[in-house]
Amino acid sequence: xxxxxxxxxxxxxxxxxxxxxxxxxxxxxxxxxxxxxxxxxxxxxxxxxxxxxxxxxxxxxxxxxxxxxxxxxxxxxxxxxxxxxxxxxxxxxxxxxxxxxxxxxxxxxxxxxxxxxxxxxxxxxxxxxxxxxxxxxxxxxxxxxxxxxxxxxxxxxxxxxxxxxxxxxxxxxxxxxxxxxxxxxxxxxxxxxxxxxxxxx
Numbered sequence: 001x002x003x004x005x006x007x008x009x010x011x012x013x014x015x016x017x018x019x020x021x022x023x024x025x026x027x028x029x030x031x032x033x034x035x036x037x038x039x040x041x042x043x044x045x046x047x048x049x050x051x052x053x054x055x056x057x058x059x060x061x062x063x064x065x066x067x068x069x070x071x072x073x074x075x076x077x078x079x080x081x082x083x084x085x086x087x088x089x090x091x092x093x094x095x096x097x098x099x100x101x102x103x104x105x106x107x108x109x110x111x112x113x114x115x116x117x118x119x120x121x122x123x124x125x126x127x128x129x130x131x132x133x134x135x136x137x138x139x140x141x142x143x144x145x146x147x148x149x150x151x152x153x154x155x156x157x158x159x160x161x162x163x164x165x166x167x168x169x170x171x172x173x174x175x176x177x178x179x180x181x182x183x184x185x186x187x188x189x190x191x192x193x194x195x196x197x198x199x200x201x
Contacts, residue, residue, distance in 0.1 A: 007093040012043040013084045019059070028067040035060045038082040040111045044090050051090075051107040057082045057142075059113075071126065076119045085109040085145055089161045103159045110163050113142040129186070130178045138170035148201035162201065169196045 019036025038057040044050070059080030066074040091105035118137040125131070144167040149159045173192040180187055 010045045014041040030065040032063040115140045134174040140168035
């Protein structure tokens with residue numbers, strides 16, 4: 001038995017969700033608003049050492065459907081999700097398959113939570129065949145799992161997953177399509193932008 005590279009691991013994860021959603025509808029407007037509690041319990045036993053983690057994440061959710069008129073509508077969505085680190089990320093045993101790139105897990109990792117938001121706007125003029133489509137979206141991750149890396153004197157790289165500050169991204173897009181005068185030709189414009197934020201050590 002090689003004590004350094006051998007391990008015995010038992011990982012249990014319990015993820016529960018309980019929530020309430022209210023719906024409202026009036027003419028061309030529909031709204032769903034709700035909230036959910038996500039209790040998450042993790043029990044990890046590695047090489048006779050026990051690591052426990054309990055966390056409760058609150059997850060609001062919203063959906064808005066607004067048909068402004070027959071040609072125009074607006075949609076807005078938000079969802080939250082809790083997730084656990086994988087078993088390999090929790091195992092504190094070095095992987096020396098490549099001696100110059102050694103990785104090991106972190107039994108102290110906590111669960112992470114992802115917020116997702118998305119909105120769309122659509123307009124179509126059925127007489128002139130002009131259309132406008134716009135989208136706006138993004139996500140934000142709380143307690144995101146990222147890698148911490150360092151080097152020893154011989155140049156070998158070591159890495160371990162850790163919970164870091166929040167990471168996220170945002171994106172926007174607008175597309176306009178319009179015919180040219182009364183011809184059979186049309187012109188289309190598509191503009192998009194994206195922003196990303198991440199952390200490493």
